[in-house]
Amino acid sequence: MNTLLEVKNLKVRYGNIEALHGISFDVKEGEIVTLIGANGAGKSTTLLSICRLPPPEAPRVTEGDILFKGQSLLNVPPHKIVSELNMALVPEGRRIFGNLTVEENLKLATYARTDGHEAIHRDFERVYTLFSRLAERRKQRSESLSGGEQQMLAVGRALMSKCSFIMLDEPSMGLAPLLMYDMFRTLKVLNQEGMTILLIEQNANLALRFAHRGYVLDTGEIVARGTSEELLADPEVKKAYLGG
Amino acid sequence: MQKHTFTISLFVGIFALTVLAQLGVINQYLQSVIMLMGVNIILSTSLNLVNGYMGEFSCGHGGFMCVGAYVTSVVTVLCFSKNHILGAPLLPPSMALFAFPIALFAGAAAAAVAGLVVAIPSFKTRGDYLAIITLAANYIVISAIDNLEIIGGPRGFMGMNAAVNGMEGIVDIPWMLLWVLFGTLFSVWLLRRFVSSTLGKGVPAIAQDEIAAEIMSVDTNRMKLIAFMLSSGIAGLAGGLFAHILGYVNPHSFDIMKSTEVMVMVYLGGMGSLSGATLSAVLFTVLLEVLRPLEIWKWVVIPLLLILLMQFRPEGIMGNKELSDLFPKLKKYYSFK
Numbered sequence: 223m224n225t226l227l228e229v230k231n232l233k234v235r236y237g238n239i240e241a242l243h244g245i246s247f248d249v250k251e252g253e254i255v256t257l258i259g260a261n262g263a264g265k266s267t268t269l270l271s272i273c274r275l276p277p278p279e280a281p282r283v284t285e286g287d288i289l290f291k292g293q294s295l296l297n298v299p300p301h302k303i304v305s306e307l308n309m310a311l312v313p314e315g316r317r318i319f320g321n322l323t324v325e326e327n328l329k330l331a332t333y334a335r336t337d338g339h340e341a342i343h344r345d346f347e348r349v350y351t352l353f354s355r356l357a358e359r360r361k362q363r364s365e366s367l368s369g370g371e372q373q374m375l376a377v378g379r380a381l382m383s384k385c386s387f388i389m390l391d392e393p394s395m396g397l398a399p400l401l402m403y404d405m406f407r408t409l410k411v412l413n414q415e416g417m418t419i420l421l422i423e424q425n426a427n428l429a430l431r432f433a434h435r436g437y438v439l440d441t442g443e444i445v446a447r448g449t450s451e452e453l454l455a456d457p458e459v460k461k462a463y464l465g466g
Numbered sequence: 467m468q469k470h471t472f473t474i475s476l477f478v479g480i481f482a483l484t485v486l487a488q489l490g491v492i493n494q495y496l497q498s499v500i501m502l503m504g505v506n507i508i509l510s511t512s513l514n515l516v517n518g519y520m521g522e523f524s525c526g527h528g529g530f531m532c533v534g535a536y537v538t539s540v541v542t543v544l545c546f547s548k549n550h551i552l553g554a555p556l557l558p559p560s561m562a563l564f565a566f567p568i569a570l571f572a573g574a575a576a577a578a579v580a581g582l583v584v585a586i587p588s589f590k591t592r593g594d595y596l597a598i599i600t601l602a603a604n605y606i607v608i609s610a611i612d613n614l615e616i617i618g619g620p621r622g623f624m625g626m627n628a629a630v631n632g633m634e635g636i637v638d639i640p641w642m643l644l645w646v647l648f649g650t651l652f653s654v655w656l657l658r659r660f661v662s663s664t665l666g667k668g669v670p671a672i673a674q675d676e677i678a679a680e681i682m683s684v685d686t687n688r689m690k691l692i693a694f695m696l697s698s699g700i701a702g703l704a705g706g707l708f709a710h711i712l713g714y715v716n717p718h719s720f721d722i723m724k725s726t727e728v729m730v731m732v733y734l735g736g737m738g739s740l741s742g743a744t745l746s747a748v749l750f751t752v753l754l755e756v757l758r759p760l761e762i763w764k765w766v767v768i769p770l771l772l773i774l775l776m777q778f779r780p781e782g783i784m785g786n787k788e789l790s791d792l793f794p795k796l797k798k799y800y801s802f803k
Contacts, residue, residue, distance in 0.1 A: 275677055304683035317678035319671065330667060334683035383683065 521673030534702025538573030562632030577702020742784030
């Protein structure tokens, strides 16, 4: 399997505070990899650094490198990460466009696509099949959706941008358990269709049962790594993150 | 055929107005009100792109109008009027008809370049801080012209009538009225095309959530550059027309008062609605004329009306809806997007 994303000795600062003290991890094609850790461990910072989001959110990379298919991302502007490298981010807090309808939100994600109406139409059908709730509410303003539906929309929107690699920042946040399982099942289906997934989660138990491999982040450092089975069995991880 | 009703009636309307003006049915005063209306429509729709669609707060629109007015005026004066810079006019008066649109374009282009003063800082600032930058841009323009003795400084600049006379020398019809009507039509059409295009969808995306727009692969810096330059360029066109309606410009007719007037029109009409901005520009111009007998007191009455409007209908006349959203049947009568 080819390595898709490789993070090498990444050090990131916010102003004077170093948030990541040199972390390294990689994601191979077709894998589901999860980064787990407590609040403030640096999970979201890692994602923001990969996407190089604009200020004031922008964390500053001081050392190390982020490689995507062997190419450094450090000099690629954020909008090109989506349009040219086919990566998609489902950001923390969803950040959907509240005053647009569901359909308009999805349409906006095709902003930079140049592969024609037919391919876009196929992707619309795919998103509506995966999330039938969105199809029911396609004409509704997205701020009137429930939290779970908004999360579906955020994932659907990422899929509309013709991505082959999707990064999710806490997709389970604020969801009812049933919806949470639904969401993860859908992600699994996507993965079986060939999508590579990098998942960030606080719910370590759920994330590890769903991912192939995982990394445990603690205050800016990776403290454990391995396959999901290994991590689930690791007594340290068990004690700190899985509730005994 | 039905699909073209709107377009056809627009052109018929322009034609009818010109004929009526030519026959003297519409007197000079009414003509100048109609022309000011056109200029105000151009101003309010162009500011609406930034303040309404993009959600920024630009309060220096008068400055860009000023750049357009002066550049257009300088070009036509150099070409058609005896002046102290080059002496004799460069072109014979019969060329006025061809040179005037070029002069207007030059004014608009210069104003668009002036828009960079605001567009570039907007990459990293927004909200209140950007508003202060736009205010500063307005002052920079006014002060610069105040201190340029070669174009009259604070005394103002005149001689534009030569170009208008030149055009009337070719065919004696109310040329300025025609130019204003077509300029208005062009500006509103251009803005409408822009905001309804796929590229233009990036503008409301920035208004909603810049980060989310960036994730959706909108190049926010480029979008801001386009929106600010388009908006100030069109304001420059309005300035060029305005200067030639009056035949005289003075830097202080484009100061913060002018910018405020334009802002009032935008907020009166509703942010993010081109038909709202158009309606409110018409309404505002009429209101100014109707209240003329009140003299200075109209500046008490108009702000009062604004306070009442904000109290009872804060979203403006149209909110962020277009006329065709309120009356879907209108869609039958036009085919453009």
